[in-house]
Amino acid sequence: MKIKEVGEFGLIERIKTKLASPHQDIIKGIGDDACAIETQKGRLLLSTIDALIEDVHFDLRFISAYNLGKKSLAVNISDIAAMGGTPKFFLISMGIPSKISVEFIDEFVNGLRETANSFQTYVVGGDTSFSPEKLNINIVLLGEAFPGNVIYRDNAHVGDQVFVTGTLGDSALGLKILMNRKELSKVEEKFKDLIERHCNPTPRVAEGRLIAENCLASAMIDISDGLISDLGHICEQSKVGAKIWLDKLPTSEAFQNYSPEFADRPMDLALAGGEDYELLFTVDRGNVDLLNSIKNRFKTTVTHIGEVTEPDEGITVLDDSGKRYTVEKKGFDHFL
C-alpha cells in the first residue's frame, strides 16, 4: 500500500498504535507539539524534533544559509512555545551533500547561533553525515515547563473562544512570491517583509509563557501546517468542532496589498498556507477578560478569530454575511 493512501496523519496514527506504550513518567507522548516527561516532581522535560529536508521544507535558491540556520532552530523553538514551555538545549543532526561548502556550513551555524542566543538555547550535541543528494537537517530541542501550566492540544471545550497571535498568510505569500520570481535576488524590495516572514519566522516564546503562566488557554498549538489544519489537530484531540470568522483573521498590510496579485483566493493563504509559526489557542469564556487585560504585555497582536463548537459541526469558516466559506486546500500533508 502506498503511503499517500493513508496520508501523513494516518501514518503517524499507525506508528503510534504499534509503537507507543505507557510509562508513568510520560505525561504526553506522540501527538502534541512536544512530548512532556516528568523527570522530577514538579518539573516537565519537553522534547521535540523537526526535520528540514532540501526541496521539501526549503529550496536553496530561496533561503540563505544564515536564515536556514535561524529557521531550523526557530521552528523547533516554536513547538516548545506552543506548550507554554521554555526552550533550553538542542542537538543537531546534518546530512550534508558534497555540493555544500564549508563556508555554507559556517554561515548556517552563524544563523543557528543567532537564534540560539536570542532564545538562550544551548547546543549540547549532534551528528554529521554525508548525504547523497539533499541537505537534511534534524534538530531536537529540549525544554522545560511546570506541570501546572503546560498547555496541550486536547483540552478545548465547547464555548471556548479561539485566538491567534500575529498575522496569518504572510509566510505562504512570501513563498508564492519566491516561487514566482524564481530567485531570492529577483524579489522586489516591497516584498521583503513577506519574504522575511517566510525565511525568518519568529517563535512566540514570551507569548506562550505569558499564556501558560496565567493559565489562559485550554489548548494551544503553533501554526505550521496552516490555521485550518492545526485547528483541526486541536479539534480532533479535544473532540470538539470550531467556527472561524473570515473577516476577523489578522493579516498584515503587506498581505492585504499584494496577496491578490499572487493568489485568486488570497484568504486561502491565511487559512491554509502554513508556516506562520503563530500561536493558536482556545480560551474559556471566563478567561477572556483576563486575556484582554494583559494583551498589552504581548509583543505581538492577539486576535479573537472564532469559537469552539460541538464536534459534529467540524470546522467551519464563515464570511461576513454568515455564509460558509470553503477552503480549496486544507493544509499541508507530506504524502498527499
Place this chain on the structure above:
Amino acid sequence: MKIKEVGEFGLIERIKTKLASPHQDIIKGIGDDACAIETQKGRLLLSTIDALIEDVHFDLRFISAYNLGKKSLAVNISDIAAMGGTPKFFLISMGIPSKISVEFIDEFVNGLRETANSFQTYVVGGDTSFSPEKLNINIVLLGEAFPGNVIYRDNAHVGDQVFVTGTLGDSALGLKILMNRKELSKVEEKFKDLIERHCNPTPRVAEGRLIAENCLASAMIDISDGLISDLGHICEQSKVGAKIWLDKLPTSEAFQNYSPEFADRPMDLALAGGEDYELLFTVDRGNVDLLNSIKNRFKTTVTHIGEVTEPDEGITVLDDSGKRYTVEKKGFDHFL
C-alpha cells in the same frame, strides 16, 4: 572550501567552536557518545542523536525493514551504553521517499518496537516528512545516569589498560560479504552470523552499567567508526597515546574462518572496519583485578587488548613479534 578538505571531525570541531557556549547545567556537551545535562541534583539527563541515511549508513538490498528498525534504535542505545547510562525515551524523525510502502514502515516499526521492548525504552514523539529520494532516519534517545558513575572519553591516563567487549570485525566482514553477494537472499547460510552482526548489532547496556556502577573505567566509547578511530577519540580527548596488541584482538570463529576469503588483510577489518558496537574502555591498573573478578557477570567476553601510553607515541598496533603493524584505512570519515 570543500568539506572533504576539513573532514568530518574537522567540521564538528568548527561547528563546536562557533556554536557551543557554556551553561551551568551542561556537564558534557558536543564531543562524547552523548551529552550529559544536570536536570536535578544527583541525576544526569543523557541525550544522543544518530542519523541513518539510505546508501550512506544502509543499503535496502542488504537489510530488511525489520532489522533496519532494530538497528536504528540499537546504535543510539549503544551511545548511552558507552556513557554507562540507562536508555529511557526516544523520538524518531523519518524522511520517507515515495518508493517506501506502508508495509515497509509497519515492519520497520515492528523492529523498532522489538529493540525498544528489549531495552525498556519508550517512544515519546517524532516527525514524518516526505523525502525526495533517500530514506532517512534520525533517532534521538534520552537516557539517565548518576554523576558519580557516568563515563566520558577524556579521563584515560598513561598506564591504564585497554579492554574491549565481544569480538571485532564481524560487522565489517558481514558487510563485505553482502557487497560481494550483492543481495541478502544470495548470502550462504554459513555467513548468516556475520550478516546478523552487521544488520542486527547488540548494544552493550548491561555491560556499560556494570562497568559504570563499579567505577571500573577511566574512559569509555562504543566502537562505531572502528577500533583505531574510536580509540583515537579517547586518546585525543584524554591527551594520551595507546598501544594495541594485534594478536590479542578478539575475533569470532566465523571471522577467523572466512575473513581471509574476503580481505587481503583481515585484521584491518577488526582494527578499522567499524560498526562493531562493542564497548572500548580504559581501566586503571589498580582496577584490573576487580574487573577480572566480575567478568563472569558480563553477558559477553571482555578482552585485554592494550595499554595507554604517552601522547607523543600516538596509537601503535604491535604484532606478536613486537613489530609495528600499519592499518591501511584508519576508520570511517563521512567526508573523506
